[in-house]
Amino acid sequence: MSDYTIVKESPLGGAEHEFDGVTVSEVVDQSLVMIAMPNGKAEEIEAAMSKSCGLSVPAMGQSTQSADGSITLWRLQKNQVLAYYAYESDDAEANIAERFNAPSAYYTDQSDTWAMIRVSGERSRDILERICPIDLDPSVFTLGSVSRTIMEHIGTIIYRDGDDSYVLLTMRSFGRSMLHAIEVSVENVL
Amino acid sequence: MSKTKYSALKVLKEALTGHKGWEPAWRDAEPKADGYDVIIVGGGGHGLATAYYLAENHGITNVAVLEKGWIGGGNVGRNTTIIRSNYLLPGNEPFYEMSMQLWENLEQDLNYNAMVSQRGIMNLIHSDAQHDAFMRRGNAMLFADAGCEYLNKKEVKERYPFLDMDNARFPIQGALAQPRGGTVRHDAVAWGYARAASDLGVDIIQNCEVTGFNIENGKCLGVQTTKGDIKAGRVGVCVAGSSSRVMAKAGINLPIESHVLQAFVTEGLKPVLDNVITFGAGHFYCSQSDKGGLVFGGDIDAYNTYAQRGNLPIVEDVCSGGMAIMPMVGRVRLLRMWGGIMDMSMDGSPFIDKTDIQELFFNGGWCYGGFKATPASGYCYAHLLATDEPHEVATAYRLDRFRRGEMIDEKGVGAQPNLH
């Protein structure tokens, strides 16, 4: 038993703000694991994921869900996918490797790399169009779409997880700047 | 050659007689049938200066300057008008300092008021590392007798109370100033050199595009142009911005890429800024023209291009740099923006050299240092063309320096032109 206790902390301390028509809140319960697929191994890995979790590799910029709905896969790069799923321990890498049962893939935990902020509500797109260069028209950026871009000079992943709900991921150290950017948008628009 | 001397008295006389006595500033010439001792390809600032110094310093007056369009239409007419000699490396600093000295006497030399204004230039310092780097630079300047002055934070604030000293993302710690730096009325430089060269007998031929070189047995005998072939004892190419295109006609590929540098001017304002300020951390530099517009610029657009226009990201970057240090400019409107094509070389430094083809010479690769270099570039290029020897302040500007590993890389970013 160690004399010292280490505790965890989310990037933004669980920030949550409600505005008229928009809610801005930190997502604190999700893990993110990168799964790299070596050349020539993609089919083998997809077969294993499919068998173990009912997952298929999504098209670029899209996502798929596991059979039980617990894991979402994002495809932002050709040779890798990202598993986004509700998991709060610090061993997501091992956990997902075990669940996928696809040993020829390389797994890298990214859960602590990102600050995740959800912007939701009927005015969410009006807020986001002030910072997001991606076309968020609902018919273009359909439910489950995911994209990596740059907002306010900050590299950002945007994922649409509901009709009027978007999750923004920025590198953890930028979290405060991104939250501020969203709040300024709210101030400027609402 | 009848040289009309410009003076206040002459202006007075002409005003009273309806301005009937003003003659063309330079002769509009057509190519001579029997050719020239020297042909300068390119009627920009450097080309016209070269022709002037060939005639003035070396007595070589059977010279033609060939210009594709109208003289001064290249980068001498599209820049932010700044002159300075605050370079770091020994390959550069004496050259730019010589240029500064030539600027200081330009009006009297040319009898043309190009409004050389030594209002001073100030580089802001934002970090300890930058401070040390600027001390190194300042000493390099003082070693070359270029003059410089260090201002601490308090002194900067006293001189420029409108600067955002503390609130800024990159607080201002001080500045390295060169009081002799400043601005020049850019177009007038081309016109002044053209007038002075023309008066010494140089033919200035506009709307004459060089379409090829007549090369036999590795020797250049003249040029092909839209006005026919013209013979020449020696050809000096001086077309920064188009260097690769022109030299390709002689079969020469260069260590140069073409990039666009945007520049900007605002609506006229009563005086607000009496010198040149550069904000390195934010890629912004600014002065105020005598007409009142704030003239400013920043980084290049970063992709190869020959189109004289840029895109929005740089416009926004540059303006935000301005707002970051001078938040009082928010309501000042940007009036005009333009793009100049830069010869971006592989180490950020220029070339004044012979080529592998006999009697074909090359001057280019000025990156965005071309305007301030105009007098020295012309002076040294004329020296090389007249004597076959590089001028002592331009010995490093050789085309083969990359083969030899003798780069002159002020910024230290290597063989990537868009980073210089």
Place this chain on the structure above:
Amino acid sequence: MIINHPLLGPRDSEEFVYLGSADLINRPTNWESEEAAEDFYQYLYIRENIAGDNRELWYHEQGDQSWLVVTRCTLTHEIKSVELAQDVSRAQGRSK
């Protein structure tokens, strides 16, 4: 500018970082030969710098981190094609 990414579709060039000529893919492999010095010099420093269709390397830094070979006219900025540099590299015979 807009770069039509072969996998992601049209994206603002602000997401990309420009490097330079796609000839930089053709890094000489003859480091032990006598011509190596000249070949590497030509490879790194000498540019065609074409006024016309230029094959050039862009990196999708704020995107999928792929290097692309973009064929773009340097006179008009019109983009003629966009390919993954990895594919181009392989097609030019490079592997490990």
Place this chain on the structure above:
Amino acid sequence: MSQINRIDGGLIDQTKSVSFTFNGQILRGYEGDTLASALLANNKHLVGRSFKYHRPRGIVTAGSEEPNAIMEIGRGAYKEPNTRATITQLYNGLEANSQNHRGPLGFDFMAITDFFSPFLSAGFYYKTFMWPKAFWEKVYEPAIRHSAGLGKLSMLEDPDTYDKGFRYCDILVIGAGATGLSAALTAAESGARVILADEDFVMGGRLNSETNEINGIAGSEWAKQAVTKLAAMDNVTLMADTTIFGAYDHGIYGAIENRADEARADSSKPRQVNWRIYTKRTILCAGATERAIAFGNNDRPGIMMASAVRTYLNRFAVATGQRVSVYTNNDDGWQTAKDLTDKGVKVVAVIDSRSIDPVMSIEGAEIFMSTDVTDTKGRRVIKSIMLSNGKTIPTDTLAVSGGWNPNLHLTCHHRGIPKWNEELVTFLPDSSVPVGMSVAGRAKGTMVLSDAIVEGHNEGNVVAADLGFKTSDSKPATTASVAYNVTAKWGVPSGKNRAWVDYQNDVTAKDIKLANQEGFKSVEHVKRYTTLGMATDQGKTANVLAIGIMADNMDQTIEETGTTIFRPPYNPVAMGAFAGRRRGMEFYPTRYTPTHKWSEEQNAIFVEVGMWYRSQWFPQPGETFWRDSVDREVRQTRESVGICDVTTLGKIDLKGTDVSEFLNRLYVNAFAKVPVGKTRYGLMLREDGIAMDDGTTARLSENHFVMTTTTANAVNVYRHMQFCHQCLWPDLDVHMISVTEQYAQYAVAGPNSRKLLQKIVDPEHDISNEAFPYMGAGEISICDGIPARLFRISFSGELAFEIAVPTRYGDSLIRVLMEAGEEFNAIPYGTEALGAMRIEKGHAAGPELNGQTSAYDLGMGGMVSGKKDFIGYTLGLREGMQRDDRMQMVGFKPVNKSALLDAGHSMAGAHLVNLRDKPDTFTDQGWISSSIYSPIFGHYIGLGYIKGGHSRKGETVRAVDLVRGQDIEVEICSPHFYDPQGECLRV
């Protein structure tokens, strides 16, 4: 009522009175007015002074092309100079002041320059002010600068905010006049996503200024209905008061949306939004601008464009005079006379330069055909005009029409060149428009309204069909067909009188003539020599007129004369709008380290390192000077243990079967055989053989490595590695990902570092010197199972470790380390102490890895492998890179140990010269790159570069700092000042 020029009607709300001031006088206008229309309603004709001659000037136009009526609006920090009254929406409390005059507007002291105008001809300043030499900066230039310039800047920080935004559409329609509305309607009905933008705060374009009927109702009413219809459609975004200022590559347009000041009066909403609009296609329906004619004294207040007189009359219900004359060279000018007469305003004369029959009859007006205006009288407002037939006509408004120029500006933004059209006497856009743009209506030269509407209607359909949408089957609106005939009329011979071409910049026909005479024959030369077209109106009214005058001067055609083209911005744009939110602290985003919160609690001093904020030092009570803290941090670390947050260093995870081979090609030294559980220092070069970055790479398992980079180069190195992998060696099995942010990483340095760590490392991990020697690496756990990575590496030269934990634990870990370290007097240290210790140890960092130095220069030549190809190998062998007299890195210490102690600054930046040399560029031997006061040695030490330094150790030279006035003797020494044998590292 004071609004003596106000008549009934108009598109303003005459029940809603608005109060404003002009030069301090309280005036009233109505809701819907512009500042200009309200001034004219109040019979204010003299509103400003010209740039050079300070001539009295009045309102000339009713749009963004206005050259004269530019003012300072607002007060204090809100003051906005050079604002066009003609497009400033009137609001309650608006404060306007005329500018560019000394003394009152009516008695400008500077108007004396007008008297001297013969001396101030085009280019006069190039010919004089050369003597005496020193007088330019001291006397002439300040005088010129003070008389030049226009409005005054408040010099205060802009209190308003700005924003930016991104919008997408299939079709952008620019201009919401009859043509634009027609195009937008069909485009929208097709189902395409449409954005319709117009610079006016009321959509409708000239329909709001004219009396045309469309579909049997007033044009303005039809426009209103069309806008209502469009507003109700989900696929349409309407952007009024929005100027499309530029056309950029690949269908990107820049737009500035203005928010009327009044609308924002009670809120903190941004003043303007800079929209980046991504389009598939664009239809330019920007209409046309009327141009002037250059006749004698054509610049007096009360001389206005004929179309502007109609706008003020029809839209704003302002009759600008009681006895109006019209001077025209085209049919459209007559419409002004007709509208005035219809509204009961007296038209005294219509003068038409053409030899044709009168276009229509104007009741009560004298008609003069084949006649020109040659001169005018009236100081503060026009009193009379003189005609070429010798007649003098008393008049109080002269409406001038020199014909219409299509607003083709945006078609030139990709450097397209307009084509001259002899029939319409103007330039028209040709096929050189930006890709994806089409032009319709008067912008294209379709001057007849009924044709323009059909053209817009059809273009909307055609473009939608091109994009795959179903075309609309609605019919175009109908209106009567009114002919437009025009005959060129540029300048009128005006004897000794001046005829203005560019009002604001005071360029006259004579100036153009003089420029031509002096050999400035290209349009660009004339523009630059005379400053024509360079005023705030960007030559909108002047340029074509000037080209016509030049053609006349040189007796050549307009085609031979050429044209200038237009560049962005279409209208001037506030710098604040381009900057958007990026100002103050928002200039760049800020990155915070995992220990930031804790460091704030310790009152740390922070320093920005790129985007990062790092702790620079941690002042303790009683420490008043930064070096008190830094010296203590160094000493305490070297004596016991210190902790430093090094999270900002780049960390890259590399996985795959070929990683060791990949690393072997990136680093100068061998990496093929690094054992698992070991870290190796590596130096990376650029291809040109110059040092790029250095760092350590640990092998955590057979196919898993983790690399560190410097903070500054983290992004570049990662990009470089991706380049090497994807472009050079695409089939290597290497997968990399940045884990910089995944781990909080802290250096624990000092003789007690192991003891401290042993208190928190879980007991199953042995970190003794034997089990975990110098350069060891491993995955361990701490504090009961918290996963961690441990590296035994040292930047300080002490026994040291770096420990990394998932960032979620970063804040907690620093607290635990400090708590566990209490018994050792553990201290946190910042970047200053870090830097001091690395200089003592002789490690190169940013100032040494400055992009100009090779591995050999750094003294690492011995590391360079000759047995493999790696990036930078071949070019690093060039003669110039191997010269013995290159600048080589060595250490420097003052001969006199107390040197600089009083001065209080280091040697960094000093240059080196031999003892007896006079400092100049040619005797320059090198420079000091990094220097600190070493608390361990008790004097300043430095790293630096000197020619051939590696073989000059022991030699004495001078470190000369002319900037700060120092000149001291220093000894060249090894850079490894502290523990040169590295014994401390291995204990």
